[in-house]
Each structure stands twice: as structure tokens, then as C-alpha cells.
Amino acid sequence: MNMQFLVDGLLTGSMIGLGAIGVTLTYSILRFSNFSHGDLMAWGTYATLMFVGAITALFGKVAPIAPLSFGWPLLLALALGMLFTxxxxxxxxxILFQRLRAKGQMIIVVMASFGASMALRSLLEFLFTSSPAYFSRAIQIAKPIGFGIRITPDQIALLLLTAALVTAVHLLMTRSQIGREMRAVSQNIGLARVVGIDVARVVRFTWLIGGALACVAGVMIGVLVQIRPLMGFDMLLPVFAAAILGGIGSIPGAxxxxxxxxxxxxAAVQIFGAEWRAAIAFVILMAVLFVRPIGLFGVGER
Amino acid sequence: MEFLAYGAFFLTTALIFSLITLGLNLQWGLTGLFNVGLAGFVAIGAYTSAILTTPDDAARIGGFDLPILLGWLAAMIVAGAVAAVIGAATLRLRSDYLAITTFGVAVVVQLVALNAQGLTGGPFGVGFIPRPFGSLAENPIVFNFANLAIVAVVTLVFFLALEHLARSPWGRVLKALREDEKAAASLGKSARAYRIQAFALGGAIMGLAGAVQAHFIGFIAPENYLPTLTFQVWTMLIVGGSGSNRGAVLGSVLVWAIWVGSGAAVSALVPTDQQARAAALQIVSIGVMLCVILLVRPMGILGGTPKRKAPAEPAAGRP
Structure with missing residues (x-):
């Protein structure tokens, strides 16, 4: 077997993992599976693309940083895109989820997220049409690093970025006050309120972190593959499967x-061919649900 | 005359949607089971029946040339069986898991339809699906009305059966489980078994609807079963009022009329090169409509009778 699948898998896995953090956070703190999360990815990517355009218009064409295909404009645009998302x-x-949550029917919220997903995605198609866009059309040469593996500088940079972000979120959740509050709310919202935790603030943080990471995941796809309105929706199944496999609520698990x-x-792409790629997440999801529905690091339902 | 033929055609399509919506109403309205992948079950039914009833085709497996009714029966059995397996896997867990899994079913069915060319014809789909009154096709009015009659009869039969089921002891158990699972379970009703039955039966009805539609159009392809279909049917049920079979039928006809009407307006008013974008905007407005109805009138047009409560998760989703 060609070892190249390790690099491809780690990259896809990083995109899925960053998306899954947002899904697992909304699920454990707000208690619903957000079907519009994939479309947040796509919106974040298009927003970043617009910010890159605006920066280029303001400062002229900026040369990329030595071996990478992108320069500081993309990094700045990514930061703005994360804020936007x-x-x-x-x-x-x-305007939507909070009001429905107040009525106390969580599955209605799930349905609303499904409707919102459809509307958000089609709005992107309306604004940008369904033809793909790119951050850069430059072609990068993949450098061999042994064992028959080749990797481009962009791919190394994005893997490092993912590692840094995941570490940061993990530290935030385990070491900071807001992180402790988020975990408290996910374990017992009533008790959290009793001890004086501002639940509304925790909810706001959850959306901010989830949205920002969704934007990064989308931009990774945009840099390495292409930007399409459907790019996030197509990631939804692997993202959900990853969140459930890791155990709902667990960030390392996601x-x-x-x-x-x-x-x-x-690996499956090498064995069965690329067209069956999307089925893998489903097979893993079904296996987890039959064998260990609480996932790898999950705790029993409370 | 042309108008009459078109009216029959429109109503046939709308009634097929009603059949799907009736299946969804059994799953969601009556039992509170969330199916976000119903397009997958419709596709399973359509392909099953198409493969069994089409004439022999060297390019793919199937083409058994069986009678249409046998194809419809098989469509119900296969779609129902898939639904039963999915239900068995997820219905002991939180309701979100069912939603995610059904979403996955739709993705995988789409993938199989596109890629298993030896079975499904791939992106080109399956053609030459026998039509119930194919011999009448020269006369469009008679043909359309014959189709309408068949579809209306099938829909009516299932409507009456579902109305009866909802009032039967079986249906009462489902409602009891939806409203208060613990109380129902304390009376010795196995929540999981009842839910799997309801989910499988709903899936079977969706499969049948897919098969009926396949034979009505005579041709199927993977793009008929995209998430937009799931979304349309959900909107139909929510607009009509979940929990009410009459609402399901009414909502289907109404939403389909809005859909067709706005589609016709788009193609008449918007220049050709902008039509794909306008179609996207059409979906945006329906999505916004769904969210607004959920916010403002969550029980739909016919679902607002005071004695029927909203399908609620016990204590906001925490068992």
C-alpha cells in the first residue's frame, strides 16, 4: 500500500476534526445536532475569500511567504473570516435557535437547523453560483520526505495550524474559567445556573468557537481543494461521524x-476507489452506534 | 383540454408527494422520529421497483420484467427493511442519532445510485420503466387521468389505513410514547419495538411512493433524490401540520403548487443565464418559510387543534 494515504488522511482528518469540535460543542452544551454547521464552514470560506479580495484591493498584490502559496493577506483574512463566521x-x-430552544423542544431546533442549512447553502449558490472558486491557482511541487510520501509546504503549514488550534481549544476548555463554565453547563445546566454561571455567555462562547473553527476547516478545504457552496454540506456526514466516534462533548475525541x-x-480511496469515499463515514458511524454508542471518550447520557 | 391534462399531471405529482408526506407523518407526526434522509428511502423504493420491472438490459443487473404490482410490493419491503435496520441501530439512543443516521442513509443511497453502475445505471439512471397505462399514452388526457386515478387510489388507501392505525390501540401506544415515554413504558409497552415498527412502516410507504413516481414518469436518475426532496417533504408536513394526515395531504398539494408556481414565474421572468441563481433563491425562500413556520406556528395549518400537543422530547431532550 502506498504510504501517501497517511498525509492525505491526516489532512482530511484535520478538516473533519476541526468541524467536529464545533458540532460536539453545540451538541453537548446546547443539546442539539446542528445540521447547518457544514454551511457555516462554506460561509466562512467565502467570507475569507472576500476578505482576501478586499485586502488585495487595498494593498495591491502581496507576494506569498517563501514556499507557501499564500501570504499574510490570507492569514489576516482568515482571522477576519473566523470572526465573521x-x-x-x-x-x-x-434569530432562530435561541427562540426555539426557549420552547423546550430540541428536535424542532434540529429541524430548524436543517432548514437554515438549506437556506444558507442556496444563498451561497445565489451569490457566488455553483462554479468553484480558488484562493490561489498556483501549483505547488510536493517534496518527497521518505517512505514514498510527498507533501507540499501548504499542507505542512495547515497541519501545524490545526495542531496549534486544537491545543489552544483544549487548553481553553481545561484551564480557563470560561472553559470550566462550558463543561459545567454541558454536565448539568441547572446546577451550573445555581452556582452563578452566566449560561447565556457560555452559549455565546460556544457559537463563537464553533463558528471560528468551522471557518478554519472550510479555508483548509479551500486552500487544498476548492471552494464550492456545497463544500460544507458534503463534510457534514464525516463531521457528525467523527463527533460521535470520539464521544459527544469530548474535544480530543472529536x-x-x-x-x-x-x-x-x-485508505479506502486506495482500495475501493475515490467514488466510495463518502460511504466510509457512514460505515464507521453505524459500527459505533451498534458497538459503542457513547464513542471513544464519551460518558453515558445524563 | 391541455389545461385539464396539465391539472391531472400536477395533481398526480402532488399526490405522490402526499404519499411520502403521509409516511413522514407516521414517523414524525405520530411517533416523533426525525428522518432527515427520506430522499434515500424514496430512492430505494424507486430503484427496487425499476430494477425488478424493467425489460432485460445487458448493461446492468436486473431487468426482470416482473409485473408492476410485484415491483411496488418489493419496493415497500426493501425500503421498510432498511428502515427497520436503521431503527434497530439508533432508536435506543437519543433522537439526534436517528437524524444523523438517516442523513447518512440518504448520502450512501445517492452514492450507490451514482456509482454502482452495474445495478443502478449510474448517473444516467434507469429508463424504460413500464407505465401502468402505457397503451393509452397516445391520448395524453386519458393517460394523465388514468395515472391520476391510480395514484389517487393508492394515496386514499394509505390515507384511510393510516387514519385507522392512528386510532387503533397501536397508534395510541405510539402517541403515548411520544407524549410520555416513561408512563407508556411503565404500562409494559416496549418503546423501542413500537418505534421500529412505525419507522419501518413509514419507510415502506416512502419506498412505495418512490416506486409509484418511477412508474409514473418512466425514468429515474440519482438527481431526483437529492436533499432538496427531503427538504420539500418536510416543508409540506410542517406547513400542513404534523400529526394530521389531512394536513399532510393538504400541505403537499399547497407547497407543491407554490413550488411549481414560483418555478414557472422564475423561468418566465428571469433571463436564461440567471435561472440557476433564481432557482437557488427559490430554495432560500422555502427554507426561510420553514424556519418562520417553526417559529410562528409550529403546528402548521391543520395541526393546531388544542387537544394535540407538540411532539416533545421529555424534559428538553434529557431522559
Missing amino acids: GGLALLLDK VLGGLIIGLSEA
Whole structure:
């Protein structure tokens, strides 16, 4: 077997894992599976693309950083895009999810997220048409690094970025006050309120973090593959499967689940062919639900 | 005359949607089971019946040339069986898991339809599906009305059967489980078994609807079963009022009329090169409509009778 699947799998796994963090957070803190999360990815990517365009218009063409295909404009645009996507998630919560949550029927919220997903995705198609866009059309030469593996500088940079972000979120959840509050709310919302935790603030943070990471995952896809309105929706099944495989509520679990699914997909592409890639997440999902529905790091339902 | 033929055609399509919506109403309205992949079950039914009843085709497996009714029966059995397996896997877990899994079913069915060319014809789909009154096809009015009659009879039979089921002891158990699972379970009703039955029966009805539609159009392809279909049917049920079979039928006809009407307006008013974008906007407006109805009138047009409560998760989703 060609070892190249390791690199491909790690990259896909990083995208899935970053998306799964947002899904697992909304699921454990707000208690619903957000079907519009994939479309937040796509919106974040298009927003970043627009910001890159705006920066280029302001400062002229900026030369990329030595071996990479992108320069500081993309990094700045990514930061702005993360803010935008977090804000979009907050807005969606404010006008839709929050009101339905107040009525206490969580499955109605899931349905609303499904409707919102459809509307968001089609709105992108309306604004940008369904033809793909690209951050850069430059072709990068993949450098051999032994064992028959080749990797481009972009891919190394994005893997490092993922590792840094995941570490940061993990530290935030385990070491900071807001992280402790988020975990408290996910374990017992009533008790959290009793001890004086501002639940509304926790909810806001959850959307901000989830939206920002969705944007990064989308931009990774945009840099490495292409930008399409459907790009996020197509990631939804692997993202959910990763969150469930890792155990709902667990951030290390979501990332590990993402990596497992990414690597399995990449391996399956070599064995069965690329057209069956999307079925892998489903097979893993069904296996987890039959064998260990609480996932790798999950705890029993409370 | 042309108008009459078109009216029959429109109503036939709308009634096929009603049949899907009736299946969804059994799953969601009566039992509270969330199916986001119903397009997958419709596709399973359509392909099953198409493969069994089409004439022999060297390019793919199937083409058994069986009678249409046998194809419809098989469509119900296969779609129902898939639904039963999915239900068995997920119905002991939280309701979100069912939603995610059914979503996965739709993705996988789409994948199989596109890629298993030896079975499904791949992106080109299956053609030459026998039509119930194919011999009448020269006379469009008679043909359309014959089709309408068949579809209306099938829909009516299932409507009456579902109305009866909802009032039967079986249906009462489902409602009891939806409203208060613990109380129903304390009376010795196995929540999981009842839910799997309801989910499988709903899946079978969706499969039948897919098969009926396949034989009505005579041709199927993977793009008939995209998530947009799932979304349309959900909107139909929510608009009509979940829990009410009459609402399911009414909502289907109404939403399909809005869909067709706005589609016709788009193709008449919008220049050709912009039509794909306008179609996207059409979906946006339906999505917004779904969300607004959920916010403002969650029980739909006919679902607002005071004695029927909203299907609620016990204590906001925490068992």
C-alpha cells in the first residue's frame, strides 16, 4: 500500500476534526445536532475569500511567504473570516435557535437547523453560483520526505495550524474559567445556573468557537481543494461521524475521531476507489452506534 | 383540454408527494422520529421497483420484467427493511442519532445510485420503466387521468389505513410514547419495538411512493433524490401540520403548487443565464418559510387543534 494515504488522511482528518469540535460543542452544551454547521464552514470560506479580495484591493498584490502559496493577506483574512463566521453563528442563534430552544423542544431546533442549512447553502449558490472558486491557482511541487510520501509546504503549514488550534481549544476548555463554565453547563445546566454561571455567555462562547473553527476547516478545504457552496454540506456526514466516534462533548475525541475517519477514507480511496469515499463515514458511524454508542471518550447520557 | 391534462399531471405529482408526506407523518407526526434522509428511502423504493420491472438490459443487473404490482410490493419491503435496520441501530439512543443516521442513509443511497453502475445505471439512471397505462399514452388526457386515478387510489388507501392505525390501540401506544415515554413504558409497552415498527412502516410507504413516481414518469436518475426532496417533504408536513394526515395531504398539494408556481414565474421572468441563481433563491425562500413556520406556528395549518400537543422530547431532550 502506498504510504501517501497517511498525509492525505491526516489532512482530511484535520478538516473533519476541526468541524467536529464545533458540532460536539453545540451538541453537548446546547443539546442539539446542528445540521447547518457544514454551511457555516462554506460561509466562512467565502467570507475569507472576500476578505482576501478586499485586502488585495487595498494593498495591491502581496507576494506569498517563501514556499507557501499564500501570504499574510490570507492569514489576516482568515482571522477576519473566523470572526465573521462566529458572528454569523451568533446571529443564527439569536434569530432562530435561541427562540426555539426557549420552547423546550430540541428536535424542532434540529429541524430548524436543517432548514437554515438549506437556506444558507442556496444563498451561497445565489451569490457566488455553483462554479468553484480558488484562493490561489498556483501549483505547488510536493517534496518527497521518505517512505514514498510527498507533501507540499501548504499542507505542512495547515497541519501545524490545526495542531496549534486544537491545543489552544483544549487548553481553553481545561484551564480557563470560561472553559470550566462550558463543561459545567454541558454536565448539568441547572446546577451550573445555581452556582452563578452566566449560561447565556457560555452559549455565546460556544457559537463563537464553533463558528471560528468551522471557518478554519472550510479555508483548509479551500486552500487544498476548492471552494464550492456545497463544500460544507458534503463534510457534514464525516463531521457528525467523527463527533460521535470520539464521544459527544469530548474535544480530543472529536479530533481523534476526525483523524480516524480521515485516515480510513484515504485508505479506502486506495482500495475501493475515490467514488466510495463518502460511504466510509457512514460505515464507521453505524459500527459505533451498534458497538459503542457513547464513542471513544464519551460518558453515558445524563 | 391541455389545461385539464396539465391539472391531472400536477395533481398526480402532488399526490405522490402526499404519499411520502403521509409516511413522514407516521414517523414524525405520530411517533416523533426525525428522518432527515427520506430522499434515500424514496430512492430505494424507486430503484427496487425499476430494477425488478424493467425489460432485460445487458448493461446492468436486473431487468426482470416482473409485473408492476410485484415491483411496488418489493419496493415497500426493501425500503421498510432498511428502515427497520436503521431503527434497530439508533432508536435506543437519543433522537439526534436517528437524524444523523438517516442523513447518512440518504448520502450512501445517492452514492450507490451514482456509482454502482452495474445495478443502478449510474448517473444516467434507469429508463424504460413500464407505465401502468402505457397503451393509452397516445391520448395524453386519458393517460394523465388514468395515472391520476391510480395514484389517487393508492394515496386514499394509505390515507384511510393510516387514519385507522392512528386510532387503533397501536397508534395510541405510539402517541403515548411520544407524549410520555416513561408512563407508556411503565404500562409494559416496549418503546423501542413500537418505534421500529412505525419507522419501518413509514419507510415502506416512502419506498412505495418512490416506486409509484418511477412508474409514473418512466425514468429515474440519482438527481431526483437529492436533499432538496427531503427538504420539500418536510416543508409540506410542517406547513400542513404534523400529526394530521389531512394536513399532510393538504400541505403537499399547497407547497407543491407554490413550488411549481414560483418555478414557472422564475423561468418566465428571469433571463436564461440567471435561472440557476433564481432557482437557488427559490430554495432560500422555502427554507426561510420553514424556519418562520417553526417559529410562528409550529403546528402548521391543520395541526393546531388544542387537544394535540407538540411532539416533545421529555424534559428538553434529557431522559
